Amino acid sequence: MTDNANSQLSEFEQKQIRRVWHKEDWYYSIVDVIAILTDSARPSVYWSNLKARTKKEGFDEALAQIESLQLKSQDGRMRQTDTATRQTLLRIIQSIPSPKAEPFRLWLAQVGEERFAEIENPELTIERVRSTYRAKGYGEDWIEQRIRTDVIRNELTDEWSERGAQEGVQYAILTNEINEGTFELSIQAHKQYKLLPVKSNLRDHMTTLELALISLGEATATLFHRERDSHGFQPLKKDARDAGNVAGKSREMIEEEVGHSVVSSENHLRLEQPKETEEKQIEQLEMFPEK
Structure with missing residues (x-):
């Protein structure tokens, strides 16, 4: 991995990406991921537009895997939030032009392996x-x-x-x-x-x-x-x-x-x-x- 990728991987570790354990897997907040990959001031709007675009691109199968789950929002309340597994997220970020995409894939792999290791050895x-x-x-x-x-x-x-x-x-x-x-x-x-x-x-x-x-x-x-x-x-x-x-x-x-x-x-x-x-x-x- 390059020094730049290492630096960006560290950046993902320092940012908060909300997630919840559901159906024996981690589900990550999609808008949190978009906020990091795009630096968008309105990641929820970006995600709405992206969903519409990915439907046209034939990503229906990936979109069907999205789960609306309750996650704690900035105001401390639990709110329904679009979430996805690692596999589905990887499909989604293919549609996001961003130099941060590859180190983010590595970050997802890292945190996922940590969780499965903990399941095998609590x-x-x-x-x-x-x-x-x-x-x-x-x-x-x-x-x-x-x-x-x-x-x-x-x-x-x-x-x-x-x-x-x-x-x-x-x-x-x-x-x-x-x-x-x-x-x-x-x-x-x-x-x-x-x-x-x-x-x-x-x-x-x-x-x-x-x-x-x-x-x-x-x-x-x-x-x-x-x-x-x-x-x-x-x-x-x-x-x-x-x-x-x-x-x-x-x-x-x-x-x-x-x-x-x-x-x-x-x-x-x-x-x-x-x-x-x-x-x-x-x-x-x-x-x-x-x-």
Whole structure:
């Protein structure tokens, strides 16, 4: 690869291309790709025009593979977005005259291979997460608890998906029910107590005990869903509230023994920020979303 291609490949790694794991593959935001390849001020308009043109060129098969999926927009809301797999994107960018096309193909191949390697060996994902948090300055005990918390979280969201909860607003409501029952604080109030920015990931600023308590609440919610065979948002919400109350009672017992609140105002904003490449790893992994 030439030096220029290397430079452009690095540029793609530093820019945000939204993506989502769907049907056992990565689906990338087409307008994000167009914004990088064309430097267009209005990539959505460019994409609309390109779609019309590619239909005339006989790219119907590629266009049929495009999926409209929910991705987080700049305003923080989940919005329907045209997405495509690596293979479909490669077909689309054939119609985009750009000197950046070839290094972009290489970038797609690289990130795709990373994901498939992680599927074959999940420990690669976990180890990258460990390395990233170490670089930020977190201690080993906290990191291991954070990873365990995420494993429990993923098991719970799998149950929500299978039992009829809608990702986005409903996941957020269910999560808030558990947090409020566990700590007597909504997620928003909990962030305010820790003096965190609104868009911060609350769990990245919890103590190991807070992480253990929220894990207890979420593991209990999973148990209730299965034992009660709950389906639909309202039954799931009741389970989440009941599970939060179970974790809340455990918190109260601990506080009675130690004589003070275990809900900490501590945050980790003081920790060293990761290098840019490590920030990108977190962004690409998206292992800890607050759904």
